Amino acid sequence: MRLEPIANPTLARRTLPPVLALAMTFAVAALLAMIAGGNPAAVFGEILKGAFGSKFAVLETLNRATPLIFTGLAVAVAFRAKLWNIGAEAQLYAGAVVTAVLGTGALGWPSPVLLPVIAVAAMLAGAFVLFVPAVLKTRFGVDEVVTTLLFNFIFLLFVSYLLEGPLKDPMGMGWPKSARLIPEARLPRIVEGLRLHWGFALALISAVAIWIVDARTTLGFEMRAVGQNAEAARFAGIPVTRVILKTALLSGGLAALAGYSEVAGLKGSLTLDLSPGYGYTGIVVAMLALLHPLGVVVAALFVAAIFVGADSMSRAVGVPTYLADIMLATALLLMVLAILLTKFRVRRD
Amino acid sequence: MELLEILLSASFWAAAIRIASPLIFATMGELICERAGVLNLGIEGIMVAGAFAGWIAVWAGLPLWGGVAVALLTGMAFGLVHSILSVPFGLSQHVVGVGITLLATSLTFYTYRVVLPEVSSPPKIEAFQAFEIPILSQIPIVGPAFFAQTPLTYAAFVVVIVTALVLYRTPLGLAVRAAGENPSAVAAQGLSVTAIRMGAVIVGSGLMAVGGAFLTMSAFDSFFFDMVNGRGWICIALVVFGAWKPGKALLGAILFAAFDAFQIRLQQTPVGAVVPYQVFLMMPYFLSILALVAMSRRAEVPAALMVPFNKGER
Numbered sequence: 001m002r003l004e005p006i007a008n009p010t011l012a013r014r015t016l017p018p019v020l021a022l023a024m025t026f027a028v029a030a031l032l033a034m035i036a037g038g039n040p041a042a043v044f045g046e047i048l049k050g051a052f053g054s055k056f057a058v059l060e061t062l063n064r065a066t067p068l069i070f071t072g073l074a075v076a077v078a079f080r081a082k083l084w085n086i087g088a089e090a091q092l093y094a095g096a097v098v099t100a101v102l103g104t105g106a107l108g109w110p111s112p113v114l115l116p117v118i119a120v121a122a123m124l125a126g127a128f129v130l131f132v133p134a135v136l137k138t139r140f141g142v143d144e145v146v147t148t149l150l151f152n153f154i155f156l157l158f159v160s161y162l163l164e165g166p167l168k169d170p171m172g173m174g175w176p177k178s179a180r181l182i183p184e185a186r187l188p189r190i191v192e193g194l195r196l197h198w199g200f201a202l203a204l205i206s207a208v209a210i211w212i213v214d215a216r217t218t219l220g221f222e223m224r225a226v227g228q229n230a231e232a233a234r235f236a237g238i239p240v241t242r243v244i245l246k247t248a249l250l251s252g253g254l255a256a257l258a259g260y261s262e263v264a265g266l267k268g269s270l271t272l273d274l275s276p277g278y279g280y281t282g283i284v285v286a287m288l289a290l291l292h293p294l295g296v297v298v299a300a301l302f303v304a305a306i307f308v309g310a311d312s313m314s315r316a317v318g319v320p321t322y323l324a325d326i327m328l329a330t331a332l333l334l335m336v337l338a339i340l341l342t343k344f345r346v347r348r349d
Numbered sequence: 350m351e352l353l354e355i356l357l358s359a360s361f362w363a364a365a366i367r368i369a370s371p372l373i374f375a376t377m378g379e380l381i382c383e384r385a386g387v388l389n390l391g392i393e394g395i396m397v398a399g400a401f402a403g404w405i406a407v408w409a410g411l412p413l414w415g416g417v418a419v420a421l422l423t424g425m426a427f428g429l430v431h432s433i434l435s436v437p438f439g440l441s442q443h444v445v446g447v448g449i450t451l452l453a454t455s456l457t458f459y460t461y462r463v464v465l466p467e468v469s470s471p472p473k474i475e476a477f478q479a480f481e482i483p484i485l486s487q488i489p490i491v492g493p494a495f496f497a498q499t500p501l502t503y504a505a506f507v508v509v510i511v512t513a514l515v516l517y518r519t520p521l522g523l524a525v526r527a528a529g530e531n532p533s534a535v536a537a538q539g540l541s542v543t544a545i546r547m548g549a550v551i552v553g554s555g556l557m558a559v560g561g562a563f564l565t566m567s568a569f570d571s572f573f574f575d576m577v578n579g580r581g582w583i584c585i586a587l588v589v590f591g592a593w594k595p596g597k598a599l600l601g602a603i604l605f606a607a608f609d610a611f612q613i614r615l616q617q618t619p620v621g622a623v624v625p626y627q628v629f630l631m632m633p634y635f636l637s638i639l640a641l642v643a644m645s646r647r648a649e650v651p652a653a654l655m656v657p658f659n660k661g662e663r
Binding site for chain 1: 390430434437438439440441443444445447448449451452454455456458459462463466543578579582583585586589625627628630631634635637638641642645646659
């Protein structure tokens with residue numbers, strides 16, 4: 001077989017493959033649910049109910065989407081420049097560690113000063129964590145996929161050390177968790193009485209900001225140029241190495257905000273299970289969003305809904321929650337294929 | 350000197366070879382994929398799937414080698430999916446690989462929960478036992494280290510020899526290497542680059558799964574969720590460290606495993622009382638990164654690695 005570019009794809013050609021990809025994802029999930037002894041209609045019904053069925057469910061979905069918007073943006077920004085950042089998990093924890101260090105009383109400033117200071121410090125930490133692999137890539141040609149992946153393991157062990165050592169809560173009954181943040185360091189709720197903190201708003205603002213950077217600034221143009229063809233970009237006079245390093249700082253900073261928002265907004269302290277793989281899920285979010293910053297918000301809400309819904313579905317029907325992870329992995333693989341098929345036709349030799 | 354005592358003990362080297370075995374299988378698998386031009390980031394998930402598949406098959410009543418075969422076939426199935434997406438469709442090998450890892454891992458955990466819904470701790474199987482090779486196992490230090498291992502460890506060494514022989518001594522191996530270096534030349538010979546690359550990914554993925562199965566069927570006798578724990582990513586570093594050559598990659602895996610066995614023993618010494626245990630656990634990952642940096646200058650990367658091939662295009 002061979003792939004032939006389509007000059008002017010029709011509307012059907014551009015929409016049908018992605019729709020089919022989603023339909024097939026649900027078909028696979030239905031089949032697996034049946035194997036586990038669940039009725040597919042009931043399973044999907046429970047997922048929907050668990051994600052959107054009540055005010056509590058909707059807030060839970062929005063809360064779950066918040067870190068995914070940040071990690072999704074981090075991955076989207078990096079992947080656009082073909083910087084393969086698989087280390088958003090480590091960068092998230094870098095942000096979380098800084099938040100726990102500065103927010104537990106080290107700085108006794110009022111909220112309006114303290115919150116932005118911690119946010120910036122968290123971003124710097126995350127930026128640094130990705131900066132190292134980016135330098136190894138640009139200076140030594142070391143593949144960043146492997147280094148960022150390995151850094152995830154290193155950083156999680158570092159967090160484990162901190163939580164059993166210097167950051168351990170003396171009042172924590174021996175549990176490896178940090179002390180609670182002082183009230184001034186906590187992100188307040190958007191509306192009093194609703195369990196949704198300002199981290200969600202910050203995530204939306206970040207998405208819009210990245211969209212503006214992407215569409216309206218020189219950096220955005222340069223990042224896309226480097227991603228499309230680094231050689232051509234270099235030939236056109238774009239400082240490729242510097243653009244890659246800038247992209248790394250931006251991407252790492254965004255992922256760190258996920259950790260910041262989880263600790264300062266949702267949890268109030270740092271634990272080793274702060275992230276159930278938000279860094280890795282960010283890759284799925286970014287790909288489903290076709291690497292578009294605003295699409296990331298939609299994709300993060302979709303992914304969060306499936307996760308939150310699957311949790312309550314599992315309690316109700318007894319089908320394992322891992323169904324959600326399977327759906328996302330399937331959606332990721334089928335979606336990249338579908339996007340290809342919107343632009344190319346398959347011909348037999 | 351305590352450290353010297355560790356390095357000269359037979360049990361230390363026996364442990365090193367044991368730790369190296371799953372890495373050897375998976376590193377050879379990755380090496381075969383990459384020599385044909387395909388980076389297979391599905392390795393981590395495929396190892397998880399292989400670890401589970403082999404173990405559950407034996408738990409369900411299959412003989413041990415039957416379990417190994419089930420693991421092999423499971424890995425090949427994921428390899429088939431990977432290769433369809435990454436070779437004829439030429440999709441980003443990074444994205445496909447990460448997707449396969451997520452898919453294999455989540456399918457494994459799902460199946461575990463479906464097959465064993467009620468258990469709080471996973472059941473144990475009768476794992477591979479050490480088999481002492483007569484005479485050879487009596488050699489001091491070397492004997493217990495190399496010739497008193499389980500049959501699956503011996504199989505790992507056989508796989509290295511077979512991989513090297515096929516790659517360098519057969520027309521098939523030449524075709525595989527050419528597919529990773531100069532695919533146009535392969536196509537000009539009338540061979541199918543697509544078929545060669547897909548075959549390499551499928552076979553390589555099967556070996557990765559057997560590497561995973563070593564953990565549940567030889568190193569331990571049960572399955573845990575975080576069992577593979579980044580070993581797949583380490584194997585990718587080992588392929589680079591070994592400059593894409595089976596012999597050097599084998600040496601790298603053994604060196605790496607020796608270091609791992611050493612840090613475990615170091616934790617028991619006075620050093621281990623002062624230094625937090627997390628530092629020791631970090632070392633393998635740090636070592637992998639250092640190896641990548643050190644080898645980056647003179648690494649002989651297959652020229653067409655990660656470059657999709659479309660016939661008639663140049």
